[in-house]
Amino acid sequence: MVMYLRWIRYAHEGGPLEEGTLEGYNLTCPWHYAVFDIRNATVSDATVWATELTSYPVRIEETTGDILIDLRREKK
Numbered sequence: 001m002v003m004y005l006r007w008i009r010y011a012h013e014g015g016p017l018e019e020g021t022l023e024g025y026n027l028t029c030p031w032h033y034a035v036f037d038i039r040n041a042t043v044s045d046a047t048v049w050a051t052e053l054t055s056y057p058v059r060i061e062e063t064t065g066d067i068l069i070d071l072r073r074e075k076k
């Protein structure tokens with residue numbers, strides 16, 4: 001199983017990405033329909049007007065179940 005774990009900070013107009021639609025790797029924002037690739041948090045060529053997401057790698061600690069967000073490795 002492949003998982004894409006990233007903590008995403010959305011920089012467009014603050015649309016609720018958690019309410020977006022996921023088709024394959026494409027996450028569509030419900031407000032203005034910007035499309036982002038969940039594997040790398042880049043905006044689709046079809047909606048380049050949208051600001052790219054800022055994301056951080058996330059890891060789940062196997063022994064404790066803690067969710068760790070690496071804020072040092074920001075990706076824009």
Ligand code: FES
Binds near residue numbers: 013032050
């Ligand atoms: S707020 Fe998400 S596309 Fe505009």
